[in-house]
Amino acid sequence: MRTAIKEKKAPKPKKCRVASCGASFVPQRLGQAVCGPACALKDAPRNEQKAKKAIDQRNRREIEVRKEKLKTRTDHLKDAEKAVRDYRRMYELSIGSGCISCGESQESIIAAQGWKTGGAFDAGHFLGKGARPELRLVPNNIWLQCKSCNAGSSKYARKGQTVSQSFRAGLIARIGLAEVEALEADHEPRKHTVEELKAITAEYRAKTRELKRAAA
Numbered sequence: 001m002r003t004a005i006k007e008k009k010a011p012k013p014k015k016c017r018v019a020s021c022g023a024s025f026v027p028q029r030l031g032q033a034v035c036g037p038a039c040a041l042k043d044a045p046r047n048e049q050k051a052k053k054a055i056d057q058r059n060r061r062e063i064e065v066r067k068e069k070l071k072t073r074t075d076h077l078k079d080a081e082k083a084v085r086d087y088r089r090m091y092e093l094s095i096g097s098g099c100i101s102c103g104e105s106q107e108s109i110i111a112a113q114g115w116k117t118g119g120a121f122d123a124g125h126f127l128g129k130g131a132r133p134e135l136r137l138v139p140n141n142i143w144l145q146c147k148s149c150n151a152g153s154s155k156y157a158r159k160g161q162t163v164s165q166s167f168r169a170g171l172i173a174r175i176g177l178a179e180v181e182a183l184e185a186d187h188e189p190r191k192h193t194v195e196e197l198k199a200i201t202a203e204y205r206a207k208t209r210e211l212k213r214a215a216a
Contacts, residue, residue, distance in 0.1 A: 018042050076197040077136075083204035084137050085123035090211050092144035093121065100124070100170040101149035101163050109146045122150040126167055126183065134190045137200060140183060143171065 016023045016035040020042070025035035034040050071079075098105045101124070104112075113120040124145035129136035149163050161169065172180050192200070 073194050073197070076194050076201070077192070080192070080197045080200040080204075081129075081136055083201045083208070084139060085142055087204040087208045087211070088139055088142040089121060089123035089144060090208055092123075094211055094215060097144050099146040099149055100126075100143040100174065101145050101166040103166075103170060104146060113147050116147045118147075120147055121145065122147055124150040124167070126171055134188060135183070135186060137190065137192070138183075138186075140175070140179070143167075143174075 011027045013024045013026050014033075016025060016039055017033040018035075018039040021035060021039050023035045034043050093106065096106065099109060099121075106121075109120045122145050123142050125132075125136065126141050126143060127135050132141075135141045145167075149166070152163055168180065
């Protein structure tokens, strides 16, 4: 039994991509977008720009892959901490919190410190990561602080209190004395593996992106 051979359809005419030409032509090859050599020369810069952009993107991806392979556990720990701090900072700002230490509102802090590099706010640890490294990634240990308080300046501290004492007082007002004392008593070792640190980084970066989408 003979099988009928389908006839190949002739390509449909299309318009030349070069705006100054716009002539109708029948493509001779797949993907042809211009009518002939003259218009191909005019269209070349467009293709060069696309090619350069694609090459730049590929090079950036390759650099990121190489950097990722060279990272140590310490580097991954820094990535995870930054991801958690970025999220806590943005979350606290999103719900209108003021500085946990001095108690000043976002508006007054921006008015007084908005000129500072990186903005007027930081995400500060209640129990410092130097003395209490096991708590450096615990969200409940990281709160919104104005730049001055996070730097240790008592300029805006509550009357008669150090920045540290002010932080504790502000935290008690936010989460209660029992939670603060539980945090202070938490000495559980947290020896995260590299894979766990990568997972923490990914989780909190995703949470930060979600906050940004919600605020947009």
